[in-house]
Amino acid sequence: MSDELPGFTFLTAGKVRDLYAPEGHDDLLLLVANDRVSAFDQVLSRPIPGRAALLTRLTRWWFAQLADVPNHLADADVAVPEAVADRAMLVRRLRMHPVECVVRGYVTGSGYAEYRRTGSISGLPLPEGLQDGDRLPEPIFTPAYKAELGAHDENIPFETVVDLVGAETAEALRSTSLRIFAEASAIADAKGVILADTKFEFGDDAEGGLVLADEVLTPDSSRFWDAAAYASGRRGVGFDKQIVRDWLAAHWDGEGAAPDLPDEVVQRTADRYRELVELLTA
Numbered sequence: 001m002s003d004e005l006p007g008f009t010f011l012t013a014g015k016v017r018d019l020y021a022p023e024g025h026d027d028l029l030l031l032v033a034n035d036r037v038s039a040f041d042q043v044l045s046r047p048i049p050g051r052a053a054l055l056t057r058l059t060r061w062w063f064a065q066l067a068d069v070p071n072h073l074a075d076a077d078v079a080v081p082e083a084v085a086d087r088a089m090l091v092r093r094l095r096m097h098p099v100e101c102v103v104r105g106y107v108t109g110s111g112y113a114e115y116r117r118t119g120s121i122s123g124l125p126l127p128e129g130l131q132d133g134d135r136l137p138e139p140i141f142t143p144a145y146k147a148e149l150g151a152h153d154e155n156i157p158f159e160t161v162v163d164l165v166g167a168e169t170a171e172a173l174r175s176t177s178l179r180i181f182a183e184a185s186a187i188a189d190a191k192g193v194i195l196a197d198t199k200f201e202f203g204d205d206a207e208g209g210l211v212l213a214d215e216v217l218t219p220d221s222s223r224f225w226d227a228a229a230y231a232s233g234r235r236g237v238g239f240d241k242q243i244v245r246d247w248l249a250a251h252w253d254g255e256g257a258a259p260d261l262p263d264e265v266v267q268r269t270a271d272r273y274r275e276l277v278e279l280l281t282a
């Protein structure tokens with residue numbers, strides 16, 4: 001739904017979300033999630049029913065758990081159309097910082113690839129001999145520069161963050177990201193879920209205060225692993241896209257457009273999202 005929201009002006013579309021401006025409210029935005037899912041850098045053709053509403057519910061829940069962190073949710077008298085209400089967030093328009101604030105408790109994915117190449121991630125040297133999925137001695141802040149839509153984010157050292165946003169804001173981004181990660185991973189851990197890594201985005205409000213933005217601590221911005229599986233040696237058993245990834249790996253050579261997911265994979269994936277959200281928010 002890229003342009004049919006009465007009372008709202010369509011601004012831009014991401015892979016799995018659209019951004020609107022409420023007419024007459026220049027200080028607000030509307031983030032609308034959709035049921036599309038991306039894997040292997042492709043938005044898959046078949047949506048996952050209920051996914052957007054579940055992840056919106058999860059983001060709202062995390063914002064409530066992180067009550068000590070200012071966030072961009074707006075409490076404004078603006079009617080959000082019923083058609084999108086359960087998958088939309090009305091938010092304060094911020095001056096966004098061009099930094100993906102990534103925190104890693106475990107080494108995997110692009111971080112592990114960089115580690116294998118350089119022995120470090122975002123300029124942070126790591127112990128030798130780490131294997132994919134290993135827990136790090138302590139969570140690390142590994143920022144990335146926000147790439148254009150569709151391109152990969154580029155890991156950058158903290159010094160570059162300082163050049164981008166200034167020393168005070170850079171330190172606030174790092175300390176706030178690490179603090180939120182510690183709080184969130186403790187909450188997840190208590191429910192049998194490993195928060196392996198996550199990505200936060202922040203902006204400044206009109207008073208210059210640092211505000212947590214975007215979506216937070218969802219499977220789109222984070223890796224959530226089954227702790228029991230990890231403990232038994234099955235590493236990286238994800239809660240969301242593992243089913244999709246496994247099916248694609250078995251039915252697609254990675255060339256051209258990904259094949260349509262079968263009904264059974266779509267349904268199991270939808271169930272898995274629900275399982276994660278209900279486990280975390282219980």
Ligand SMILES: C[C@H](c1ccccc1)n1cc(-c2ncnc(N)c2C#N)cn1
Nearest residue numbers: 013014017018019072092093094213214
């Ligand atoms: C990346 C994301 C996006 C969402 C949906 C579709 C495409 C991009 N986005 C969020 C903002 C944004 N700008 C100003 N104030 C804010 N509170 C936010 C937020 N969140 C700009 N882009």
